[in-house]
Amino acid sequence: MSEITGVDITWQDLSVMCPLTKAEKKRRMKENLPLDDKTIINKVSGTMKAGTFTAILGPSGCGKTTMLNFLSNRHYYLKGLKVLGEVLVNGHPRKSIDFNSITGYVMQDDVIMEAMTVEEVLNFTAKLRLPADVWQDRVEKVIKDLELHNCRKSEVGGVLKKGISGGEKKRTSIAIEMLTDPAILFLDEPTTGLDSYNSENLVDKLNDLAKTGITVVCTIHQPNSFIYAAFDQVLLLAGGSVMFHGDARDAISHFGELGYPCGEYKNPAEHLLGLLSPIDDTYEGRMEVLRKGVIPWDGVIEEKSVKGALQTKESTMVEEVYALGKRIWINLARNKLIFFFKVVANFAFVILSLMVFYQVCDGSSSSSVWNRSGVMFFMLMFTGFSAVNSSGAYADEKAMFIREQSSKAYRPLSYYMSKVLFEMPIDVLIRVFVNILVYLGVGLSLDNAEQIFIFVGISALVELASRGWGNFLVIIIPSVQASSAVSPFVMLVQMLFSGFFIKSSLIPDYLIEFEYLSIFKYSWEAAMINEFNTFDRTKCGDDPMCDPNDFFDLDRPMWVLFMCMAILIVLTHFAAYLSLVKLARKFRL
Numbered sequence: 001m002s003e004i005t006g007v008d009i010t011w012q013d014l015s016v017m018c019p020l021t022k023a024e025k026k027r028r029m030k031e032n033l034p035l036d037d038k039t040i041i042n043k044v045s046g047t048m049k050a051g052t053f054t055a056i057l058g059p060s061g062c063g064k065t066t067m068l069n070f071l072s073n074r075h076y077y078l079k080g081l082k083v084l085g086e087v088l089v090n091g092h093p094r095k096s097i098d099f100n101s102i103t104g105y106v107m108q109d110d111v112i113m114e115a116m117t118v119e120e121v122l123n124f125t126a127k128l129r130l131p132a133d134v135w136q137d138r139v140e141k142v143i144k145d146l147e148l149h150n151c152r153k154s155e156v157g158g159v160l161k162k163g164i165s166g167g168e169k170k171r172t173s174i175a176i177e178m179l180t181d182p183a184i185l186f187l188d189e190p191t192t193g194l195d196s197y198n199s200e201n202l203v204d205k206l207n208d209l210a211k212t213g214i215t216v217v218c219t220i221h222q223p224n225s226f227i228y229a230a231f232d233q234v235l236l237l238a239g240g241s242v243m244f245h246g247d248a249r250d251a252i253s254h255f256g257e258l259g260y261p262c263g264e265y266k267n268p269a270e271h272l273l274g275l276l277s278p279i280d281d282t283y284e285g286r287m288e289v290l291r292k293g294v295i296p297w298d299g300v301i302e303e304k305s306v307k308g309a310l311q312t313k314e315s316t317m318v319e320e321v322y323a324l325g326k327r328i329w330i331n332l333a334r335n336k337l338i339f340f341f342k343v344v345a346n347f348a349f350v351i352l353s354l355m356v357f358y359q360v361c362d363g364s365s366s367s368s369v370w371n372r373s374g375v376m377f378f379m380l381m382f383t384g385f386s387a388v389n390s391s392g393a394y395a396d397e398k399a400m401f402i403r404e405q406s407s408k409a410y411r412p413l414s415y416y417m418s419k420v421l422f423e424m425p426i427d428v429l430i431r432v433f434v435n436i437l438v439y440l441g442v443g444l445s446l447d448n449a450e451q452i453f454i455f456v457g458i459s460a461l462v463e464l465a466s467r468g469w470g471n472f473l474v475i476i477i478p479s480v481q482a483s484s485a486v487s488p489f490v491m492l493v494q495m496l497f498s499g500f501f502i503k504s505s506l507i508p509d510y511l512i513e514f515e516y517l518s519i520f521k522y523s524w525e526a527a528m529i530n531e532f533n534t535f536d537r538t539k540c541g542d543d544p545m546c547d548p549n550d551f552f553d554l555d556r557p558m559w560v561l562f563m564c565m566a567i568l569i570v571l572t573h574f575a576a577y578l579s580l581v582k583l584a585r586k587f588r589l
């Protein structure tokens with residue numbers, strides 16, 4: 001284990017501007033107002049020293065989060081803004097070092113796999129990121145440092161299943177970041193949502209971490225007196241300018257000397273925020289006094305070497321897929337209710353199909369042909385819609401995937417492969433079993449033994465392609481609500497162009513491309529050919545609608561249909577994987 005060398009972080013002449021929107025520009029032009037960019041942070045400089053705990057404080061909208069995003073190098077969140085200024089790490093330009101490898105960032109929301117225990121969550125990250133001889137000790141160390149021993153065997157839990165407390169969850173989020181022993185730890189509003197006991201406890205822990213040499217920086221809203229007392233340093237912002245940066249205790253005397261003393265029983269943070277907020281008529285005059293009193297940054301930059309944090313490792317793809325697969329299995333095993341409802345839905349499908357289609361498929365009359373084509377279409381539709389719905393897991397885990405990608409915990413390909421290898425086969429097996437039951441139950445053709453296997457094979461391909469579609473849509477569409485509205489529509493369009501409702505030859509030429517993308521087109525056509533390849537036309541008698549070949553376009557060879565399905569599977573999964581890579585790149589630091 002390498003020794004962590006404390007890291008001072010300095011920012012010089014930082015300005016962040018937001019270009020005006022078109023509407024705002026128009027409005028300002030009408031009112032003859034200046035068209036300058038909106039200033040969010042205004043030419044600020046300063047240093048946060050190694051081993052200090054700094055809180056960025058200020059009224060709402062003063063630029064705290066923007067400042068934290070800039071310091072922590074989270075460029076995605078600064079997109080669309082003009083950013084000027086430089087960050088030095090121990091006196092060296094940030095660009096010249098691997099800054100992200102020595103930092104940890106704790107998001108405001110705790111995005112942790114809810115079904116796992118605290119220990120499993122930590123083991124997962126530690127095994128992937130740390131060498132084999134180090135990870136276990138490191139897990140024990142963060143459990144000890146963040147006092148997680150009482151809840152190490154408890155499931156994290158969430159809204160539906162009570163797990164560890166809010167404070168323990170936040171400490172687990174911090175522990176995940178601390179596994180790699182970062183030199184700088186950034187936290188976005190870590191006490192939000194916690195009661196005062198848990199907030200104070202958390203801030204105490206952060207203070208302890210700072211004492212070990214880590215530079216701890218957080219944004220915070222309205223801390224109480226105890227929390228304020230735990231800060232070493234405060235950075236007070238107002239309107240994008242620094243109003244005070246220094247020892248938390250000195251802030252009180254500084255503002256007192258400027259004529260704004262803090263009452264004996266008043267919460268210091270409340271007093272400071274009150275001074276910097278436009279809450280009364282004296283605001284402008286007060287701000288003029290406070291601005292004049294700002295102590296300029298001394299500009300002293302100490303040059304020190306920057307040693308890396310803990311030696312991290314890059315896991316192999318096999319290790320990553322195995323770890324992610326194990327996590328999927330833990331999640332499935334502990335979410336029995338989801339599995340139960342899956343089984344119930346599939347069982348209900350079997351019962352319903354048998355009740356509706358039992359014995360109506362017998363014979364060679366036109367109604368039997370229609371019923372057989374109907375039941376096959378119904379089975380393929382059930383398979384496709386169930387599969388597209390199963391992609392919801394990507395949506396549930398998106399925030400966690402983004403967090404894990406921002407620290408490059410594993411490759412996006414490993415994540416996708418783990419889903420394909422550990423999650424998808426269960427659904428495919430359930431559906432294969434269900435389709436065999438319905439096939440046998442309703443009396444579809446068994447003239448040749450292979451007919452049932454071919455049909456089941458076709459339905460498995462529908463499952464794979466629909467899953468590809470579902471994955472692609474869930475990953476590419478940012479909102480869960482939007483993707484769950486779009487997915488059924490995409491499936492409906494594929495149904496429309498399946499050839500079941502309207503013959504291909506009747507579809508307008510300019511819409512024919514939709515047919516190429518329809519998994520139901522190829523699968524239903526293949527299922528029909530498979531079902532009726534032993535059809536005896538002579539048994540039709542006088543029935544003119546009896547032979548399916550007369551009214552459906554069933555003229556493509558089977559191998560072409562299988563190839564088209566295979567191509568669609570590859571295309572949809574490849575598109576889904578590329579969207580996953582794009583998502584990961586967007587958030588990777």
Ligand SMILES: Nc1ncnc2c1ncn2[C@@H]1O[C@H](COP(=O)(O)OP(=O)(O)OP(=O)(O)O)[C@@H](O)[C@H]1O
Pocket residue numbers: 018040058059060061062063064065066067077078079080081
């Ligand atoms: N990407 C952006 N595009 C447009 N305006 C932005 C952007 N980012 C920040 N701002 C604006 O910059 C100002 C400062 O935002 P920021 O989120 O940093 O404030 P804050 O102090 O963290 O606020 P709060 O305490 O309410 O979270 C706000 O007026 C905000 O609307």
